[in-house]
Amino acid sequence: MNAVSTLSGRHVVVVGGTSGIGLAVAEHAAAAGARVTVAARTLDLAPAALPAGVTAEHVDLTSTASVEALFDRVGTIDHLVLSVGPGAMGTVRDLSSADARPFMDIKFWGYYDAVRAAADRMAKDGSITLIGGGASRKHAPGRPVMAAINAAIEAFGKANAIDLAPVRVNVIAPGLVDTPAYAGLPDEMRQGMLAGYAASVPAGRAGIPEDVASAALFLMTNTYVTGTVIDVDGGVQVS
Structure with missing residues (x-):
């Protein structure tokens, strides 16, 4: 087996693939010749946003039944990418467990159900x-x-690299990435946030979705990488 494989004709499923990082992954995979299925809770903008030939499916990661139904529909998979979940902001003084739990339900337990x-x-x-x-x-x-x-996601990924082998399991840990997740912020606040991050990291800029997408394609195609966490963050971990 070659250390680097091709995506041509392979089936790539991207959950959270209709915007931001997930959409960039879907676009890059499709450009590399993959057959791509994206899944998201909201598909209103999907036909306009997705590359030609990419299939869109509905899924609600807070529902185990919805997740299981998605994978029943999509069939066999070569590569799965999970890219969902809002950021949970607030100290333990601000967020009760009831307020914090939905974030874990979407991003951790949603990932758990999807991998399962x-x-x-x-x-x-x-x-x-x-x-x-x-x-x-x-x-x-x-x-x-x-x-x-x-x-939790990083530990989950490493553990599953053992349990699910020879399927490879990896994690990408992005830093600040300029995505539609921040579209609700006033423009001045958003620009200030991005500029502040750029000034604080060695790379001198905030990320864009394509930065993470290229790392995702590397992990799909390099058959010797598993059980790892790749930081795509402009160097924030060392700053």
């Missing part, structure tokens, strides 16, 4: 890539829930 449902449908030379976040190890005020969720 996909496990027996994966090609033996396939891969699962979990998009986590740099907050797992680079701590900042008001992010204990975000840190805990992303740390």
Whole structure:
């Protein structure tokens, strides 16, 4: 087996693939010749946003039944990428467990259900890539829930690299990436946030979705990489 494989004709499923990082992954995989299925809770903008030939499916990661139904529909999978979940902001003084739990339900337990449902449908030379976040190890005020969720995803990915082998399982931990997740912020606040991050990291800029997408394609095609966490963060972990 070659150390680097092709995506041509392979089936790539991207959960959270209709915007931001997930959409960039879907676009890159389609451009590399993959057959791509994206899944998301909201598909209103999908036909306009997706490359030609990419199939869109509905899924609600807070519902185990919805996740299982998705994987029943999509059939066999070569590569699975999970890229969903809002960031949970607030200290333990601000967020009750009832307020914090939905974030874990979506991003950790949603990922758990997806990996569980996909496990027996994966090609033996396939891969699962979990998009986590740099907050797992680079701590900042008001992010204990975000840190805990992303740390759990990293441990979950490493453990499944053993349990699901030879399927490869990896995690990408992005830093700040300019995505539609921040579209609700006033423009001045959003630009200030991006500029502040750029000034604080060695790369001198905030990320864009394509930065993470290229890392995801690397993990799909390099058959010697498994059980790892790749930081795509401009160097925030060392700053």
